[in-house]
Amino acid sequence: MAEEQQKIAILSVFDKTGLLDLAKGLIKHNVRLLASGGTARMIRESNFPVEDVSAITKAPEMLGGRVKTLHPAVHGGILARNLESDEKDLAEQGISKVDYVVCNLYPFRDTVAKIGVTIEEAVEEIDIGGVTLLRAAAKNHARVTTLSSPNQYHDFLKELEQGDISEKTRKLYALEAFEQTADYDDAISRFFRAKYAGDGLQHLSLRYGANPHQKPAAAFMRNGHLPFKVLCGAPGYINLLDVLNSWPLVKELSRALEYPAAASFKHVSPAGAAIGVPLTEIERKVYMVDDIEGLENSPLAQAYARARGADRMSSFGDVIALSHKVDLPTAKIISREVSDGIVAPGYSPEALEILRKKKGGKYLVLQMDPDYEPPSEETRQVYGVSLLQQRNDAQISPSDTFATIISPKENSKLPGTAVRDLTVATIALKYTQSNSVCYALNGQVIGLGAGQQSRIHCTRLAGDKADNWWMRFHERAINLKWKKGVKRPEKSNAIDLLCSGSVPKSGVEREDFEKNFEEVPSVFTEEEREAWLSKLSEVAVSSDAFFPFIDNVFRTARSGAKYIAAPTGSQNDQAVFSTAEKLGITFVEQHIRLFHH
Numbered sequence: 296m297a298e299e300q301q302k303i304a305i306l307s308v309f310d311k312t313g314l315l316d317l318a319k320g321l322i323k324h325n326v327r328l329l330a331s332g333g334t335a336r337m338i339r340e341s342n343f344p345v346e347d348v349s350a351i352t353k354a355p356e357m358l359g360g361r362v363k364t365l366h367p368a369v370h371g372g373i374l375a376r377n378l379e380s381d382e383k384d385l386a387e388q389g390i391s392k393v394d395y396v397v398c399n400l401y402p403f404r405d406t407v408a409k410i411g412v413t414i415e416e417a418v419e420e421i422d423i424g425g426v427t428l429l430r431a432a433a434k435n436h437a438r439v440t441t442l443s444s445p446n447q448y449h450d451f452l453k454e455l456e457q458g459d460i461s462e463k464t465r466k467l468y469a470l471e472a473f474e475q476t477a478d479y480d481d482a483i484s485r486f487f488r489a490k491y492a493g494d495g496l497q498h499l500s501l502r503y504g505a506n507p508h509q510k511p512a513a514a515f516m517r518n519g520h521l522p523f524k525v526l527c528g529a530p531g532y533i534n535l536l537d538v539l540n541s542w543p544l545v546k547e548l549s550r551a552l553e554y555p556a557a558a559s560f561k562h563v564s565p566a567g568a569a570i571g572v573p574l575t576e577i578e579r580k581v582y583m584v585d586d587i588e589g590l591e592n593s594p595l596a597q598a599y600a601r602a603r604g605a606d607r608m609s610s611f612g613d614v615i616a617l618s619h620k621v622d623l624p625t626a627k628i629i630s631r632e633v634s635d636g637i638v639a640p641g642y643s644p645e646a647l648e649i650l651r652k653k654k655g656g657k658y659l660v661l662q663m664d665p666d667y668e669p670p671s672e673e674t675r676q677v678y679g680v681s682l683l684q685q686r687n688d689a690q691i692s693p694s695d696t697f698a699t700i701i702s703p704k705e706n707s708k709l710p711g712t713a714v715r716d717l718t719v720a721t722i723a724l725k726y727t728q729s730n731s732v733c734y735a736l737n738g739q740v741i742g743l744g745a746g747q748q749s750r751i752h753c754t755r756l757a758g759d760k761a762d763n764w765w766m767r768f769h770e771r772a773i774n775l776k777w778k779k780g781v782k783r784p785e786k787s788n789a790i791d792l793l794c795s796g797s798v799p800k801s802g803v804e805r806e807d808f809e810k811n812f813e814e815v816p817s818v819f820t821e822e823e824r825e826a827w828l829s830k831l832s833e834v835a836v837s838s839d840a841f842f843p844f845i846d847n848v849f850r851t852a853r854s855g856a857k858y859i860a861a862p863t864g865s866q867n868d869q870a871v872f873s874t875a876e877k878l879g880i881t882f883v884e885q886h887i888r889l890f891h892h
């Protein structure tokens with residue numbers, strides 16, 4: 296029987312924690328130690344037998360440490376398999392197999408975290424030989440054990456004590472090494488991305504994250520350019536969350552219904568979303584756009600007027616997404632609203648000139664690449680844990696999504712306007728923080744309840760918003776006699792108080808309300824409200840998941856629901872369907888759950 300070869304370990308560690316104990320343990324098991332300069336020195340100083348790597352490479356370390364272990368004598372020994380052909384190659388070159396590789400890397404992350412670090416300093420901290428050692432050993436884990444962290448030494452020695460390192464352990468150590476080199480490369484590319492592509496093409500530094508104390512913050516692509524260009528202003532983190540949710544919404548909505556589409560986003564949910572269905576004269580008044588020149592010829596402007604008009608209170612300071620090139624009438628509407636930014640595939644020169652003047656030149660204007668397609672998988676980190684999922688690329692299509700009418704049975708086809716409004720509501724929900732329920736009419740959202748833990752609370756919130764929206768069409772709300780100089784946001788606030796029935800009877804808040812008017816409007820009585828709200832009809836309601844109880848159906852009916860689209864699967868499905876039927880509501884099964892977070 297052939298005598299068992301002495302095992303060989305290559306050691307090359309920046310962090311020398313636990314090195315001597317490890318060396319001692321390896322020597323105890325008759326392992327031959329080969330080490331790079333500093334590593335060998337430390338072991339030798341403790342009087343343990345160790346050879347320099349140059350003993351096998353027959354080449355000195357050079358270039359100030361840039362080349363130490365990079366040599367076929369090292370890597371041939373690590374990468375060789377137990378194959379006849381590999382054995383032959385090794386024998387021809389006089390190379391011995393390496394069994395253990397112990398390596399940890401130059402601290403690149405720590406170095407570049409230092410304030411004022413130069414590119415030259417960072418470059419010198421890029422470990423080449425160490426990464427190569429780790430990758431080579433991990434690649435050949437079928438035979439070689441890779442120790443990439445001092446935390447592994449204790450268990451490794453314990454296992455060695457029992458014989459040799461098991462296949463299972465080698466696999467886990469290899470994985471850890473691969474994770475380390477991937478993380479290391481990530482730190483390097485992140486540093487150079489910021490340095491060499493930090494002009495907004497691939498990497499965009501943000502002022503801060505969700506809050507001012509959350510620094511640093513950035514948006515970047517790992518490969519290729521960001522899908523948008525910043526034409527004006529500097530986006531914040533939440534702005535970008537709004538942009539990256541509102542843009543796909545309008546793109547999808549516009550494609551589905553073949554109309555220009557608009558969305559008005561706040562805190563990563565739509566305040567409104569719409570397609571450019573022509574506005575009536577009353578709608579123009581209610582949406583405060585009756586004086587916009589050229590409005591009737593711009594479906595895009597009408598889409599934004601609707602999106603902004605749905606819930607003016609929520610749209611205050613919005614991020615706007617528009618599916619088509621921004622024209623003059625649309626820019627004119629935007630120019631006088633309080634808004635944070637806009638994303639669109641393009642801008643006419645006159646529109647861009649107007650938008651660039653907004654907010655003292657700080658208005659955020661982004662140009663989106665309309666052909667950009669995101670990858671099919673998306674990952675994010677929450678509390679240090681990486682989460683991965685397939686992107687929600689489910690298609691909401693007016694021709695297919697609402698084809699399953701559950702009740703009434705005899706109803707086999709929905710009117711086109713109902714399909715249109717269900718499409719608007721459902722696509723809006725796809726980009727709304729869950730739970731969510733949306734009411735739509737006339738090609739636009741009229742009430743959206745977002746981010747509620749309870750479904751009935753979404754349904755109520757969205758219903759109350761739809762009621763408010765409709766109360767704004769009451770002639771008293773349309774014909775308010777404003778004092779001169781009352782600004783649009785103040786008007787919106789006063790209208791909201793009046794229409795939501797929240798005007799206080801007396802006190803300073805009442806005085807504050809009254810000071811807006813030449814002629815103070817009387818508040819709506821209970822009867823007036825009921826009479827007017829009873830006129831709201833033909834409303835389409837969509838829910839991002841099933842209705843667990845019939846209370847939701849009751850609530851939608853109070854705000855004029857005629858069509859409901861929702862996934863099914865609740866224990867109460869039958870009760871939900873029959874309640875809808877009793878109330879004269881057509882219930883459509885929408886097969887795709889649309890939670891969004």
Ligand SMILES: NC(=O)c1ncn([C@@H]2O[C@H](COP(=O)(O)O)[C@@H](O)[C@H]2O)c1NC=O
Nearest residue numbers: 309331332333334361363364365423424425
């Ligand atoms: N250039 C090389 O061939 C090379 N081989 C190993 N290293 C690194 O040198 C360090 C150990 O160096 P020393 O043993 O001299 O303290 C380790 O972090 C190891 O990852 C190298 N350094 C940089 O790439």
